[in-house]
Amino acid sequence: MKELLTAVRELRAHDVPEVLAGMDREERRAALAELKALRKEVRGWHWDKQDRVRRALLVAGAGCHTGAAGCASWIGGRDLAGWNRRPFPLVLAALADRDPKWLGDVAHRLAARPATAQTMYELISGLVKKARCPVPTTDGFVLGWAEAISMAQWHRRKKRPLVEVLRSDPYAPALLPRLFEVPELPSQMLWPDDANDPCQWATTLAALPGEGLLERSALVDGCATRLLRGGKLSELRFFLGLLRKLELTEQEETERLADWIGMAADGASTVAGHAQGVLTRLDGRGELTVRALADVSASVLFRTEKKLVRSQLVLLGKVLRRDPSAADELLPVVAGAFEHEDIDIQERALKLVARYLPAAGTPVREELALSAALLGPAHRTMVAEVFGGPAAGTPGRQEYEELLPPVPDPQLLDPAPATLPELVEEVVTLIRSATPDVTAFERALDGLVRHAHSDRSALTDALRDALAGEWWLENEPPSQTERQLRSDAEIRLVVATLLGRVSARAVQEERASWTGTGTCVHAALNGILRARLWEAADAVLSGSTPFLLAVPTWHTGSLDPAVLVERLRACQRLGVRPGEADFAQALLRVRRGDQHGAAEAAALLGTPEGDRLAAWLRADEPLARVHRFDLEKRGREGQTVVRSSRALMASQERSFIQEEFPRSFHWLGRPQVPAHRQCYHWDDHPNQWTATLPEDAETLAAWLLPNIATGVIEEIQDTLGPLVLLTELDASAGEAVHLMVAYALGARHPEDRLSAVDALLMLATRQQLDAVLLGEQLADLLGNGLIKPSRLADSARTAAATGAYRTVLSTLTGALPGLLAREKAPRGLGDLLSVAAECVEHCGAMGGGEPIPGLAETAARGGSSQLVRQAVRLKAAWEQDSDRA
Incomplete structure (x- = not known):
């Protein structure tokens, strides 16, 4: 036992199995108690020494356990998992003298633990081979097996085809079917598949039925199940690619009709597109009933992907052309597309209804007329032609009322517990x-x-x-x-x-x-927080400070100046000098602007803090004045020198901060100019940042803008955390805040665009939105290729759908002229024109009816492209509203 403990303490893991071989059952049991005590002692050692002793401790403890449950628990201990490769061969050597049944029990216990089944595949596999027991089929073990095979193939540089590896693998028959049931596949299986490379997983799995290793029906059912279940796009691409490689027979497609309907209705875009193609083939063979087509179409027509919806309308048109008697069942489903956001799809659906309306019964016609009456002004003429009656005499646009979210009331902060x-x-x-x-x-x-x-x-x-x-x-x-x-x-x-x-x-x-x-605003603001925490730590040790001055009055972080004056008066009465960082933070939070009464009361205190507060309130100046700064960058694309410009903001020096505030606040008073160097703090503490400077949203926006711009341009997700917080502050919003919103409206990820829409609507509801300024900034960003029109269109459509049509239109009218003037229209401009047209149809023209520069020329180009059609629509709506006015 002494020799074993010495080997462990001296980190000689390789000597442990040999020492264990000379110990009997009682000696091992006695040594186990000492090892448990050592394990507890090791937890208090330095991490570097801990890591080095874990290997020997893991091997020794495994070899000393006499029960399978205890041994598995010891091996799976989280505190024994080091950073380096685990000593699994040594563990197997330490357990070499155990009964095969006992080894199989340990293997299956480890395989049943989610924390060890995958990471300890090598050890579990070794135990299974020694015990000659059935192979475990838990999710973790299956993943570990697939990962081990993939990595082995990678290290062999694919010298041996993967199909041969699986053919000779004793675990393959039991584990291959489980690949379709595990929650996620190992990333190694999802590496790009080359059809000419026999070592890739998708190609190999498709060939397994011919090898007799896996039944074809199991493969097809497994793929269909995974595609119906959904998941990561990379996994869906893998299973869809495998399904295509299998080249299903007509019978196999027919047997899985319900699966195709489910995929088309709820699957990811690529999955739904494949299912839609199969359903089209089934219809061509007469194996898709009208009832089944109606069911699946009712779901597909409500999808946002325009390509899928258009394809479904084409399929419905083919069926109606072949069998007009299906009009009563299919036309109400087609009318569901009237609610789609895309006006082109609405028009296609309306034309389809018009073509086959004569074949429909009276109840269906009445139902379709009610649905068509809900279509926008752009379709009123056609609705009147198709249905006649009340639709033809639809009155003009009624008095428009802008719908904006309610102005948020500042919430008073409760006092300390x-x-x-x-x-x-x-x-x-x-x-x-x-x-x-x-x-x-x-x-x-x-x-x-x-x-x-x-x-x-x-x-x-x-x-x-x-x-x-x-x-x-x-x-x-x-x-x-x-x-x-x-x-x-x-x-x-x-x-x-x-x-x-x-x-x-x-x-x-x-x-x-x-x-x-710090080198960035994030480090500076975090530094202010740390300075306050160290000052508070000193205060709780000494007990000399009765309270803090900087505690906000409202949830935004702002502080009422009258409340701060009363706190300073209480400090004066108690003979207490406030902490420097605490008072400096209070000044940054105190409400400014028309605070003459509070300034007079502060000056009457006759204390240094009172005088500084009075001067701060009377000055009523922003923390730092900001101005536009375009960051130029030169680079090469091949042999071409490329120049790019990024719209940002810079701030001027504020000497008062550096003269009167503690050192931890001095960064805020220095002139700040954006540089090509970027930090990556992103959203460490956005709530704390805005609460540190709640009265200076414009200055803070200028400092945070480089990271926001980088996140949008480089398509990084979740970098817009401070945006909505800034627009919620009860502080003026100028060029910096608007520029931040402009960038965010062009973000790649839908969740980020929703944040941008929330920020836009918040500015509008607080009457802080300068639509002309925002439109000019959007035009600038679009002109420099910093954001894409299609993404801006999505954000604008989302904002308009809330009822803020005038807000959106007033913003777009500033952005559209520059895009319309381009010789080659940017991709997505048609979508922007569509949103603008929809806004005009709801709220009327802007700017006294003056036409948008460049719109008439675009509408006159001719052709049937989306760009020209939407330009014609917008021009007609604009002119019609101007004539009415």
Whole structure:
């Protein structure tokens, strides 16, 4: 036993199996108790030493366990999983003398654990071979098997065809069918498939029925099931490609009619397109009933993909041409396309209904007339021609009313928790929350300072009990915990200081040395937060500070100047000097603009802080003035020198900040000019950033704009976090905020475009939207290729659909002239014209009816392209509304 423990402590993992071979059952059981104690001791070691001892500890513990359950639990322990390759061959050597049945039990227990089944495939496979037991078929083991085969093929550089590997693999018959049932395939299976390469998975699986390794029906059913289930696009492409390689027979297609209907209705675009093609073939063979066609069409016509909807209308037209008697069943389904967002599809559906309306019965005609009456003004003439009656006499556009979201009321922030249990509950929630709320953070921080001032001992005891089990409170050596927490920017830093996990010396060192300077706005704002946290940590240690000044009054982070004056008066009465970072943050949060009364009251205090507050309110200046700055960049595309320009903003120097504020705030007062160098903080703490500068949305937008622009141009998802927060602030929105919205409206990802639409509508509802400015900026971005018209059209259509037609139209009229003037129309311009036309049909023309420059010339080009048709539509709607006016 002593020799075993020595080998483990000396990190000699390779010697452990040999030592174990000389130990009997009782000696191993005794050694196991010592190994468990050592395992617990290792958790407190430095991470580097921990990692080196894990290998020997894992092998020794596995060999000393006599029960299969205990052995599997030991091997699967998360704390024994090192960074380096695990010593599975040594574990197998340590277990070489065990009974095969026992080894099989361990293998199946490991395979049943999701945390180990895939990552420990090599070990489980080795145990199965030694035990000669049935192979496990759990999801994790199947994934591990497929991954191991793929990687082996990669390292062999594909010298041996994959089909031969599977033919000789003893696990293949049991595991191949399970590939269609696991939640996700290994990424290695999804690597691009070359039809001429016999080592790729899709090609190989398609050939397996001929090898007798997998039944063809299992392959076809497996593919259909996965395509119906949905999932990642890469996996859907894999199974769709495999299905196509199988080249289904007519009988196989007919047997799976319900599957094709389900895929066409709910599948991803590529899957639905394939299913639609199969349904077309089934109809051509007379194997698709009218009832089944109606059912699937009712779903497909409500899809957003225009290509799918157009194809379905074509199929419906073929069936109606062949069998006009199906009009009663199919035409009401066709009318569902009247609700599609694309006017071209609406027109196609209306023409199809008009062509076969005579074959429909009276009840169906009445139903279709009601549906057609809901079509927009662009179709009124045709609706009148088809149905006659009331549609022909439809009155002109009624008085339009813009629909915007309600103006959000500022929500008053509750005071800090008054009782100790309330405070402890909030602090624990904040510490254990993945995305802590900024208002809860401010209340809890103030509460910690207040309760530490009144009864620090009770606060410490309550927090220690409530936070038992936190990693930074237990197991870790104090010096290591302190080192990790020193870079923290969360309330945990203050709590850890209060509980003795961060020393008073560290607090003083950080307060004295921390400057908060950074190379970007994110580092600067995070630095301000850290400076406040270190100052609060010092306050809870000394207990000399009764409360914090910078706690916001409203949920946006803004602070009422009258409230700040009262807090300063209370400090004067108590003889307390506020913290520098706390007071500086209060100044940045205090409401400015027509605050003469608060300025006079602050000056009457007769304290340095009162005088500074009075001067700050009287100056009523933005934190920094901003101006447009186009960042030029030169590069090469082959032999061609390419110049690009990115529209950004720069800020001017504010010397007052550098003279009167603490060092951690000085970045805010320096002149800032965008550079080609980019940081990648993205959305670390967007709520904290806006709450730090709630009165300076324009300045903050200018500083955050480079990352927003980069996220949109490089098509990076989830980089628009600060956008909606900025537009919700009760502060003026100028060129920087509008430019940020302009970029965001052209984002690639739909979720980001929804955020942009929310921001646009928020500016409009707060009467901060300058539509002319936004239109000019959009034209600029479109002209420089920084955003795409098709994406802008999608955002504009979404915003208009909420009822904000005039807001959208006033923005588009500024962006369209530049696009219409181009010799070659950019892709997606027709969609933009379509949205503009829809807006005019709802809310009327803008600018006193003056035509949009370039629109008449585009409409006169002739032809039937989407661009020309929408230009004609917009021109007609504009002129009609102008004539009516």
